[in-house]
Amino acid sequence: xxxxxxxxxxxxxxxxxxxxxxxxxxxxPEPGAGRSAWRTFVETARGLxxxxxxxxxxxxxxxxxxxxVPVYPRFRGRHKLHRFEDTGLEKCVGCSLCAAACPADCIxxxxxxxxxxxxxxxxxxxxxxxEINLSRCIFCGYCEVACPFDAITMGHDYELSDYDRxxxxxxxxxxxxxxxxxxxxxxxxx
Amino acid sequence: xxxxxIVGYYESWWVQILKxxxxxxxxxxxxxxxxxxxxxxxxxxxxxxxxxxxxxxxALQPLADILKLLTKEQFRPxxxxxxxxxxxxxxxxxxxxxxxxIIPFGNVQHIFGERVGLYGVDVSIGPLYLFAFGAVAFYGIxxxxxxxxxxxxxxxxxxxxxxxxxxxxxxxxxxxxxxxTSQTLSLTGIVxxxxxxxxxxxxxxGFLIFLTASFAETNRAPFDLTEADAELVGGYNTEYGGGRxxxxxxxxxLNVLVVSGIVTTVFLGGWLLPFGIHPPGWVDPxxxxxxxxxxxxxxxxxxxxxxxxxxxxxxSFGWKxxxxxATLNALVTAILVVVTH
Numbered sequence: 001x002x003x004x005x006x007x008x009x010x011x012x013x014x015x016x017x018x019x020x021x022x023x024x025x026x027x028x029p030e031p032g033a034g035r036s037a038w039r040t041f042v043e044t045a046r047g048l049x050x051x052x053x054x055x056x057x058x059x060x061x062x063x064x065x066x067x068x069v070p071v072y073p074r075f076r077g078r079h080k081l082h083r084f085e086d087t088g089l090e091k092c093v094g095c096s097l098c099a100a101a102c103p104a105d106c107i108x109x110x111x112x113x114x115x116x117x118x119x120x121x122x123x124x125x126x127x128x129x130x131e132i133n134l135s136r137c138i139f140c141g142y143c144e145v146a147c148p149f150d151a152i153t154m155g156h157d158y159e160l161s162d163y164d165r166x167x168x169x170x171x172x173x174x175x176x177x178x179x180x181x182x183x184x185x186x187x188x189x190x
Numbered sequence: 191x192x193x194x195x196i197v198g199y200y201e202s203w204w205v206q207i208l209k210x211x212x213x214x215x216x217x218x219x220x221x222x223x224x225x226x227x228x229x230x231x232x233x234x235x236x237x238x239x240x241x242x243x244x245x246x247x248x249a250l251q252p253l254a255d256i257l258k259l260l261t262k263e264q265f266r267p268x269x270x271x272x273x274x275x276x277x278x279x280x281x282x283x284x285x286x287x288x289x290x291x292i293i294p295f296g297n298v299q300h301i302f303g304e305r306v307g308l309y310g311v312d313v314s315i316g317p318l319y320l321f322a323f324g325a326v327a328f329y330g331i332x333x334x335x336x337x338x339x340x341x342x343x344x345x346x347x348x349x350x351x352x353x354x355x356x357x358x359x360x361x362x363x364x365x366x367x368x369x370x371t372s373q374t375l376s377l378t379g380i381v382x383x384x385x386x387x388x389x390x391x392x393x394x395x396g397f398l399i400f401l402t403a404s405f406a407e408t409n410r411a412p413f414d415l416t417e418a419d420a421e422l423v424g425g426y427n428t429e430y431g432g433g434r435x436x437x438x439x440x441x442x443x444l445n446v447l448v449v450s451g452i453v454t455t456v457f458l459g460g461w462l463l464p465f466g467i468h469p470p471g472w473v474d475p476x477x478x479x480x481x482x483x484x485x486x487x488x489x490x491x492x493x494x495x496x497x498x499x500x501x502x503x504x505x506s507f508g509w510k511x512x513x514x515x516a517t518l519n520a521l522v523t524a525i526l527v528v529v530t531h
Contacts, residue, residue, distance in 0.1 A: 040511075044496065051235045051495040060237045 070186035071156050076139045078157040079132055081175040082150065084122060090176070091151035092130060093123030101146035106136035123149075130172035135165050156185060205306050210291075213310045217290045220479075221443045222252035228443075228490045235494040259439075262432035269339030270429065278337060279430065279437035282330030285323040286444035292316055293451035294378045296461045296474025308461075308475060309378065316377035317365045320452060321358060324407060328354045330441065331409075331416060335426035346425025349501065350409065350416035356508035357406035357413075363516035364399035367523035368456050377452075381460030388459035395519045397457045399512055401488075404449040406508065409442060410489055412496035415504055450485035454478055458485075 062069055071077070082091045094111030110129035120126035141154050152175075162168050226241070226249060233240025241248035266275055291310030298307045313319045328351060335347020369375060371392065372383035380389075390397050406413040417425040424430075427438045454460060458481045461474035469477075499507065 036511075047495045048491060051491060054235045054237060055231070057237065059234070059239050061239050063239070063242075 068184055070184040071158070072186050075156050075158075076141045076154040078134065078155050078160060079137075079143065079170070079175055080153050080155040081130065081172060082153065083176065087122070089119065090121040090126060091149045092127045092147075093121050093149060093151070094125045094127035094130075095148065097146045097148065098143035098152055101142040103140060103142060104136045104138045106133040107131070107143060108133075127172060130175065132170045132175065133168065134160055134170055135168040209306065210310060213291065213295075214287065217287070217444065217447065220447055221440055222256070224443050224447060224486055225252040225255070227486070228493070231487065231490050232494045235491075256436055259431075259436040260433050264433065265429075265431050267339055267429050271337040271339065274333045274337035275429075276434070278330050278334030279434045279441070280330075281333065282327060282441035283437045283444070285327035285330060286441040286448060289320055289323045289327075289448045290444060290451070292319055292377055293448065293478075294381060294455055294460055295478045296471060297378070297382075299471045307378065308471075312376055312378050315375050316380070317362070317369065317375060317456075320448075321362055324354070324358060324361075327441075327445070330438075331426045334430065334438070335416075338426075338429035340429050342423045342428045343426050346416045346422045346428065349422075350426055353406055353409075353413065353415060353504060353508075356505060357403040357512070360399055360508065360512040360516040361403035361407060363513070363520050364396040364403065365456065366516075366520040367393050367396040370520070370523050370527050377455050377460075380456055381462065384459040384462055388457065388462070388464075390457040390459075393457065393519075393523070395515065396523075397453075399516045399519065400457070401453060401485075403508075403512060404453065405489070405492065406504070408445040408449055408489075410446065411493040412499050413504060414498060415501060446486060446489050447482065450482040450489070451478070453485050454481040 083089060084091060094109055096109045096111065099105075099107040099109050108129065108131045109127050111125045112128035114120060114124060114126055139154065144153050160168065229251065230240040230248070239248075241251035244250040244254045266272060292313055294307070294309040294312065296308030298305050300306070331350040331354075332347050335343040335345075335350065338344070368380060368389050371389065372380045374380060374383065405411075409416045415425075417427070422428070427435055430438060455478075460481075461477050463469060463477060
C-alpha cells in the first residue's frame with residue numbers, strides 16, 4: 001500500500017474527446033466593476049444579437065388543425081376491424097379474447113353462430129355485437145396482440161373528441177368502415 | 191433675465207382644436223399597431239408565429255382583444271376603495287396622452303394660410319412637463335395598487351413607486367446634458383439645435399442612460415417589476431379586469447410611444463434627416479414616426495432578450511450605476527459647454 005501507484009494518477013483524462021457538437025460551458029464573468037461593465041454591455045449586446053438572428057430563422061410551430069405531425073406506422077390510434085379482401089367475410093370470429101385481454105374493460109362482444117344462409121365470418125361463429133367504448137379505451141394495444149386472426153388492429157386516427165359520451169361507443173359497423181384517414185403517416189426515415 | 195425658450199407665435203383656436211384631434215386620433219391608432227407588432231416580433235424571436243388568426247396575418251388581434259376586454263364585467267374586489275379603483279386607470283391613461291401632446295412631429299408648416307406647428311403644444315418647459323406628467327403617472331399605478339385592497343397589487347405598486355422615483359432622477363439628469371448643449375427647454379428648439387449633429391453622437395452616454403431609465407419608467411422588461419407575473423401575479427393590475435385593465439394596458443403602450451417620441455426628439459434629431467437632406471414639410475411626421483418605430487422595436491427586442499432583474503439589482507443599478515453616470519455626464523457636458531463657448 002505504501003509505494004503502489006494508484007491507476008487514476010496515470011489516467012489521461014484529456015484523451016477522450018466529447019465530440020464536435022459538444023459546446024464547452026460558458027462561465028459568467030466574475031463579479032467586479034470591469035466585469036460588470038462587460039456583462040452590462042457586451043453580454044447584453046450578445047443576447048440582443050441572438051434574439052435578432054432568430055427573426056429570420058422561421059418558426060417551429062405546427063399549426064395543428066391545418067398541419068399535422070405524421071404518425072409512426074406503429075402509432076396506436078382508433079381501432080379498426082378487418083374483412084378478408086377476397087371473400088369480404090369478417091375476420092372476427094367472436095372469440096372475445098380481445099375483451100378478456102382488455103385492461104380497461106371497454107370491449108363488448110356478443111357472438112352468434114354462422115349459418116349457411118347468413119355467413120358473416122370465416123369461422124364457426126361471428127361477432128353479432130362488437131362495441132368498443134373509446135371513452136374508456138387506454139390505447140394499450142393488448143386487443144390487437146390477443147386477436148388470433150388479426151381481426152382487430154390499432155389504426156392511426158387520434159381525433160376522437162365528441163360532444164356526447166354515448167357517441168364514443170363505436171359499433172361494429174363503424175369499426176369495419178373505412179376510416180376517414182385524417183392522419184398523415186410518417187414515411188421511412190422521416 | 192433672458193427667457194429659456196421662446197413660445198413662438200399665436201395659433202388660432204380652430205387650428206389648436208384640429209391639431210389636438212388629429213394627434214389624439216393618430217396617437218391612439220398607433221397603440222394597437224405597437225401591440226400587434228410586439229406580439230408578432232416577439233413571436234418570431236421565439237420561433238413561433240404570434241397571433242395569426244384574426245384578420246390577415248393576425249393584424250386585427252388587438253381589436254379583438256380590446257373588444258373582449260370592453261365587453262367584460264367591471265369587477266371590483268369587496269376590499270377595494272371604489273372611487274380610487276375606478277379613477278386610477280384614468281390617471282394612467284390621462285398622463286400618457288398628456289405627455290404625447292408635446293412630441294413634435296414636424297416643423298412649423300403653412301396650412302390654409304395659417305402657421306401650424308406639427309405638435310400638440312410646444313411648451314417652453316418641454317422636459318419638465320414630461321417629468322411632471324411622469325410623476326403623476328406614478329399615482330395611476332400607486333393608487334390602483336393600493337385601492338385594490340390586495341397584497342399583490344400593493345406590493346407591485348410599492349415596487350413601482352420606488353422604481354419610478356429611482357429612475358426618474360437618472361432620466362432627468364441624462365436630459366440635463368442635452369438641455370445645456372442646446373440652451374433651450376423647448377422640444378422643437380432642441381430639434382432645431384440638432385441641425386449640425388444629432389445629440390446621440392455628443393451625448394451618447396446620456397442617450398444610453400435615458401434609454402435605460404425609460405425602460406424602468408415605462409415598466410417594461412427587464413424592469414417590469416411592478417407587474418412581475420412570476421412572483422406578483424400581475425402586480426398593481428392584479429385585481430383589474432375589463433375596460434379598466436384595458437386602460438392600464440393602453441397607457442403602458444402609449445408610454446412606450448411617448449418615450450420613443452422623446453428619444454427621437456431629443457437624441458435622434460426629431461424630423462431632421464442626415465446628410466443635409468431637406469424634404470418638403472409633409473415628410474416630417476413620417477420621419478418622426480419612422481424613428482419612433484425604431485426605438486419601439488428596440489423596446490420589443492429588449493423585452494424578448496433580457497430576463498427581469500431582481501429587486502435589489504434594480505435598485506443598486508439605478509442608484510449605484512445610472513445615477514453616478516448621469517451626474518458625471520451632466521458635469522462633463524457642463525464643463526465642455528463652458529470651455530467651448
